[in-house]
Amino acid sequence: MIDLRSDTLTRPTEAMLESMREATFGDDSRDGDATVGKLEAMAAERTGKEAGVFMPSGTMTNLVAMLTHCGRGGEVLLEDGSHTLNAELGGIASVAGLFYHGIPGRRGAMDLERYREALRPTTRNQMGTALVWMENTHNRSGGSVLPLDYMEKVSGLARAKGVPVHLDGARIFNAAISLGVAPGEIARYSDSTCFCVSKGLSAPVGSILCGTQNFVERARAYRRMVGGNMRQAGPVAAAGIVALETMVDRLAEDHANAKRLAAGLNRIDASLVDPGEVDSNLVRVEVRKSGRRAAQWSADLRRKGVVVAPCDVYSLRFVTHRHVSAAEVDEAVAAFASLWRDS
Template identity: 45%
Template sequence: MKIYDLRSDTITRPSGEMRKAMHKAEVGDDVYGEDPTVNLLEETAAKMTGKKAALFVPSGSMGNLIPLYVQCGRGNEVILHENSHIMHYELASAATIAGVMPRPVPGERGILTPEAIRPHLRPDIYYMARTGLIEIENTHNKEGGTCWTEDELSAIHRFAKKHDIPVHLDGARVFNAAVHTGIPVKKICSYVDTVTFCLSKGLGAPVGSLLCGDSEFIDEARRIRKMLGGGMRQVGILAAAGLYALEHNIDRLREDHLNAKKLAEVLNNVSWAKVDPDSVETNILFATIPDGNAAAVSSALKKKGVLCSGDGNRLRFVTSMEVSSQDIREACDIIAALKI
């Protein structure tokens, strides 16, 4: 039976050409700063995001944790969306490792506004924690791959500057956001102080993320990376995959977005699910299961070869380069024929 894996874009595997680039990579000891391929990847990432410097880290979770440790500081609070990845999927590392208290704030589509944030700012009273950081997510995973508009980014930027609070962007899928909105990644990142983006999701590299910011921040981030066990040696083999991804795999994200739309249109026409195709912006979509038994639907689809995630009354589908347009058509036929 053919399998159509729509659980996540983290399941992408390096292509033959990417593997060739990895095989040919020139390497050195990155802890000494002597891996030329890593250095080139970091220079490339800094240039693409418009930041002064960048740091190659093993995971997006580490890329988010380091700014919490450095930018926010122990005993302070980070304001973030109530459905943010940091809140739900990073094992409370903000509190347990960085010593930071998350302060969740609601917002439609995963977007934070100055009006929503303002009541959560702490007054300057000695017995209260300080607001040390604002964290935003673009695209927003748990809200269905939604994107920030430039007006929304600008509003948060102005608000944060007024209150002298740094902003970190969890940009795990920021290239998806750029492809959908037409806002260049460098422009998106101009509204934040630091940004993390993943190579190992839709961009198709096997491992790694980039953390970008000013030179002073990255110098300190390098120390914290080592403290967290993230110092790596001849890691240019992986950096080469990242360089290949940034050169070859950004524009093709548009295909993933189109495939997600096709899925949404089919799901919108079955009796056992509800989804608004117009709400699907990038490569992530959620379908509501009215009877609340998403796990049972997910299990039924799995028996037919379509893999997705069931969460309460929602099914989550994510498109990626591992599932071609032809695969999507075949998966859609299976979905349309499923009787629940």
């Protein structure tokens, strides 16, 4: 099976397993743990922030970021297709108690005019903006990378009004590789940034939320509130450290494979995907022209040994990662081509 559903399928490397065996076992939420502390410090350094706090998932780092910035009051502005609005089961409203205002956008970037109009102060008659949100890379739009000048504009407008900015950087290292900059150059347009070591970086679990010392101290309390204290988390943090040390540069291979995949599918039919719009390791494929739904495509491809997930009624998401080679990408394209001819 060629499994292209997600980069979270990546298994830990031998070096990660070795580091896990040797990790410390301090109770992180009682006395602290040296390995967790090291990962948090590395995360802060990579994102150019003062401090970091380790959590089990990207969803939790996002939730804790909202709670810490907004304290259960106000409105969050974010792009309509953001992961938080589409795949985090409404925690923004049901757990964090926040209003949200989805702004239409393209390739993960909010329409700037609509954003400018929506950014507003609290008055006696209206709820003001408590937080502005960006996502880079942007999952739902096929791993697109937000340009830095766009991020600068969004952040500049928010900061001029005293509104904090959060960056959901679950795949910030993919964005950094794609833009050819250090992750800190992306994170600087936000007050808080989170990223995951559990995706293309191949660690088994974990995400880190970074910001100022004061922000992270308050975030630790909200992490506890939502059940995110991990106690003896040294072994999981150890794998995260190896992920940051050894797995970042190779993401370029996943990007090259994603381009190869997109080019192959585009040769079958140009309506499927525009390779020029593939920025990182996610490829969104539109199958509407075939008249068959994504779920049907997914079932048919599986019978040919290729596993992909539908991400909309007529869209599939292909994700390249460490366990998919260029040759397997070509096999996946060939399988798709034979089904397309039969459709």
